[in-house]
Amino acid sequence: MSQSTRPEHDLLGDAQVPADAYWGIHTLRAIENYPITGKVIGTYSDLIKSLAYVKEAAAKANLEMGHLDPKKAEAIITACHEIEAGKLHDQFVVDVIQGGAGTSTNMNANEVIANRALEILGYPKGDYAHLHPINDVNMSQSTNDVYPTSLRLATCMAIPTLLKAMESLSQAFADKAEEFKDILKIGRTQLQDAVPMTLGQEFSTYAVMIREDVERLKEAISLIAEINLGATAIGTGINTDVRYSKLAIANLKKISGVDVIISPNLIEATQDCGAFVQLSGVLKRVAVKLSKICNDLRLLSSGPQAGLNEIRLPARAAGSSIMPGKVNPVIPEVVNQIAFEVIGNDVTITMAAEGGQLQLNAFEPIIAHSLFKSIEHLTAGCNTLKTHCVVGITANREVLAERVRTSAGLATALNPYLGYENATMIARRALEENCSVADLVLELGLMDKATLDKILSPAVLTAPGIQGK
Known part of the structure; x- marks a missing residue:
């Protein structure tokens, strides 16, 4: 903070605000009250841009209705444009976790926009007689419609980046599936040998798992686009012109480029956080699938001498300060942690949404913080997993081929031809005598070589259909 200050006044009394700060006394109270995370709302650029979009949309609506002086409106709109372009984000300094249902965030926005608008009009910061943070910038608004609208808008703006990262990761797995399509291996259930499949089939599954949730996220975000701008305090629209909500939302849609729609019931929309729970549930689903995939990658690459060693992950870092030559699966591990x-x-x-009471949920700040963390970290995780791991995975063809050749699981393919009891006997002997199923079948004269080769061919082993009968 600078040494020089300016005096400001609020409900609680007077306080000195740094003279060069664009924020004011309400923001100062929040700085003093919420030294929680050390992470400020300015960290989330989409949220700050969304606040500016909402304030611009409101100013334009109030100007159109004749409630806001044209000079003031022009200055407010210009200030909003600057924030939308990325300026003054360092002036959004309240902690991301705060009491008051987001009031401190709304007031921070009101003050920054007001003080920048005052500069544009030729007045010093804090000279609120000429343009006021609440009377002018916050006209026709309440925190209770500004904050959730901005949060929903910011979420709609952030999700496409995650979708792009997911689609790219899915394609990377699909590319590997094509590369590995001719490599036969043994599948496993409950970590025990099962029946053959191709390594390509294994990797194509990962591509599908991720691609499925691209569609689920698109469905969830359609609910987030329903906003309550114009609801003001509790959803009744008190202190607004009857025309305001429609005009403000039309402006917001045009300014932001996001296809927002008005909620059919503003009282419900002001208190219900169900759409955030829905979206978070889909993000959790994405996370669970990514973690399962990373578990598989770590297991399939385990060893290399005493583990499965079926695939090799790119070496990204020395794995130990004591064990020479050790390389760990650090990229899947970091995605697991995400x-x-x-x-x-x-x-x-979930708990924040459940904790709401009556006409307002006071806990949307922690919902916002948690949502943005999930979106940002999942995006980074998908990009990291693709770039630093998936594209560089190679197959250990020799190990995979030998495991298929000696696997007792091949006996399963003989069930339709030799019967379950004979197939069980062959599987048991193959394990006990450490020999191949094919050698035993030929030794016992249960099938001729041509028929056996056909049954145990990759095309038959890895697809539906009983052949050679």
Whole structure:
């Protein structure tokens, strides 16, 4: 803070605000009250831009209705444009976790916009007689419609980046599936040998798992686009012109480029956080699937001498300060940890949504913080997993081929031809005598070589259909 200050006044009395700060006394109270995370709302650029979009939309609506002086409106709109372009984000300094249902965030926005608008009009910061943070910038608004609208708008703006990262990761797995489509291996259930499949089939599953949730996220975000701008305090629209909500939302849609729609019931929309719970649940689903995939990658690459060693992950870092030559699966491990965090964020969002009382949920700040963390970290995790792991995975063809050749699981393919009892006997002997199923079948004269080769061919082993009968 600078040494020089300016005096400001609020309900609680007088206080000195740094003279060069664009924020004012209400923001100062929040700085003093909420030294919680050390992370300020300015960290979330989409949220700050969304606040500016909402304030601009409101100013334009109030100007159109004749309630806001044209010069004031022009200055407010210009200030909003600057914030939308990325300026003054360092002036959004209240902690992301705060009491008051987001009031401190709304007031921070009101003060920054008002003080910048005063500069544009030729007045010093804090000279609120000429343009006021609440009377002018916050005209026709309440925190209770500004904050949730901005949060929903910011979420709609952030999700496409995650979708892009997921689609790219899915394609990386699909590319590997194509590369590995001719490599036969043994599948496993409950960590025990099962029946053959191709490594390509295994990797194509990961591509599908991720691609499915691209669609689920698109469905969830459609609910988030329903906003309550114009609801003001509790959803009744008190202190607004009857025309305001329609005009403000039309402006917001045009300014932001996001296809927002007005909620059919503003009282319900002001208190219900169900859409955030829905979205968080989908983010948790994404996290669970990513973590499962990473578990598989770590297991399939385990060893290399005493583990499965079926695939090799790119070496990204020395793995030990004591064991020479050790390389760990650090990229899947970091994505696992992101997943654990997202699952925890979902619990936080669930409890915050449940904790709302009567006409308002006071806990949307922690919902916002948790949602943005989940979206940002999942995006980074998908990009990291693709770039630093998936694209560089190679197959250990020799190990995979030998495991298929010696697997007792091949006996399953003989069930339709030799019967379950004979197939069980062959599987048991193959394990006990450490020999191949094919050698035993030929030794016992249960099938000729041509028929056996056909039954145990990759095309038959890895697809539906009983062949050679």
